[in-house]
Amino acid sequence: MLSPTSLLLQLLLTAAAATSASAFPDLPPPPFVNPWLSFQNLSGCHMGDERPGLADLKDYLSHFGYLPSPPPFSNFSDSFDEELDAAIRTYQRNFGLNVTGTLDPSTVDQMITPRCGVADVINGTSTMNSSFTRGRNLFAYFAGNPTWPPLKRDLKYALTATSNTAIDKATLSAVFARAFARWSAATTLTFAETESASDADVTIGFYYGAHGDGEPFDGVLGTLAHAFSPTDGRFHLDAAEAWVAEGDVTRASSDTAVDLESVAVHEIGHLLGMGHSAVAEAVMYPTIKTRTRKVDLARDDVEGIQQLYGSNPNFKGVAPSTTGSSPEMETSDGGGGGAGGGGRWGWRWLVVVAAVGLVRGESLLPGTSFF
Ligand SMILES: [Zn+2]
Numbered sequence: 001m002l003s004p005t006s007l008l009l010q011l012l013l014t015a016a017a018a019t020s021a022s023a024f025p026d027l028p029p030p031p032f033v034n035p036w037l038s039f040q041n042l043s044g045c046h047m048g049d050e051r052p053g054l055a056d057l058k059d060y061l062s063h064f065g066y067l068p069s070p071p072p073f074s075n076f077s078d079s080f081d082e083e084l085d086a087a088i089r090t091y092q093r094n095f096g097l098n099v100t101g102t103l104d105p106s107t108v109d110q111m112i113t114p115r116c117g118v119a120d121v122i123n124g125t126s127t128m129n130s131s132f133t134r135g136r137n138l139f140a141y142f143a144g145n146p147t148w149p150p151l152k153r154d155l156k157y158a159l160t161a162t163s164n165t166a167i168d169k170a171t172l173s174a175v176f177a178r179a180f181a182r183w184s185a186a187t188t189l190t191f192a193e194t195e196s197a198s199d200a201d202v203t204i205g206f207y208y209g210a211h212g213d214g215e216p217f218d219g220v221l222g223t224l225a226h227a228f229s230p231t232d233g234r235f236h237l238d239a240a241e242a243w244v245a246e247g248d249v250t251r252a253s254s255d256t257a258v259d260l261e262s263v264a265v266h267e268i269g270h271l272l273g274m275g276h277s278a279v280a281e282a283v284m285y286p287t288i289k290t291r292t293r294k295v296d297l298a299r300d301d302v303e304g305i306q307q308l309y310g311s312n313p314n315f316k317g318v319a320p321s322t323t324g325s326s327p328e329m330e331t332s333d334g335g336g337g338g339a340g341g342g343g344r345w346g347w348r349w350l351v352v353v354a355a356v357g358l359v360r361g362e363s364l365l366p367g368t369s370f371f
């Protein structure tokens with residue numbers, strides 16, 4: 001039975017709700033708007049189908065490199081054609097799904113999961129996976145393997161656009177310091193925050209929608225962030241996300257909560273030259289679920305970054321739960337990995353499969369070869 005106090009409270013809340021509803025009849029719906037949720041309507045589609053919404057799915061696949069852009073001044077059609085079938089098969093291979101070419105529920109679920117804005121495929125070359133490397137080193141680099149030069153191993157970063165986030169500066173500084181430390185622990189690189197943007201190698205900011213680099217953000221969920229390959233140094237976060245910077249993100253009240261540090265660790269990988277990995281445990285895997293924390297580099301991430309920059313002699317190895325690969329890749333001491341570790345799987349397996357700039361065709365990386 002309700003106490004008088006709670007009854008009064010309930011009445012007040014009801015009245016308040018009624019008032020706000022009538023005072024603002026044109027308010028938009030609640031802000032849970034995953035831009036890709038409508039793909040659920042396409043579940044079960046396969047080659048030969050004609051279904052409204054397939055054009056949007058093609059836009060999505062084109063954005064992440066699985067389909068070429070449509071010709072200028074034209075749009076994709078709603079026809080499930082051979083190109084779409086092939087694109088979906090590549091996508092399914094990259095994400096470890098059954099390769100059916102059909103939009104089965106698990107494929108649609110994966111496609112609507114929030115993800116990084118950097119493409120997985122460039123000019124038709126998948127950057128994430130290769131049949132002969134499955135289960136081994138599946139990390140990838142950007143096309144041309146850009147890195148920070150040998151004389152530039154002590155990098156400075158600045159938080160340059162923070163007015164669009166309510167998270168205070170001290171908290172942001174702590175989150176990004178921890179995220180950078182994950183990479184410096186494994187390599188010879190060091191990172192330090194600077195207040196001066198002009199002095200910084202890397203700039204980090206929160207932006208809404210279009211923000212001048214041709215890669216507009218899309219509101220809550222969808223694309224979460226993106227970063228450019230070396231030595232560009234730009235790292236942008238979608239200000240519309242429900243970023244969680246402190247506390248346990250797995251217990252966050254919001255259905256759309258995204259762990260800031262987890263996304264930061266991933267994007268810093270791009271800033272250093274890492275592309276997307278097909279290893280689901282790797283921090284360089286393109287998607288992350290809401291209310292999930294994923295900040296420990298997996299074996300795959302470590303081998304990738306150490307082949308670019310060498311190993312930190314003090315590196316203690318990856319956490320046991322994040323080896324992210326087959327048991328045979330374990331070494332007695334994680335520090336033994338590194339460039340040396342490359343000797344075993346190394347350059348032969350190096351999936352140069354070229355990854356992707358943030359931008360697709362017009363690329364940051366002019367003239368790069370893909371092998
Ligand atoms: Zn990414």
Ligand SMILES: [Zn+2]
Pocket residue numbers: 211213215226236
């Ligand atoms: Zn951007």
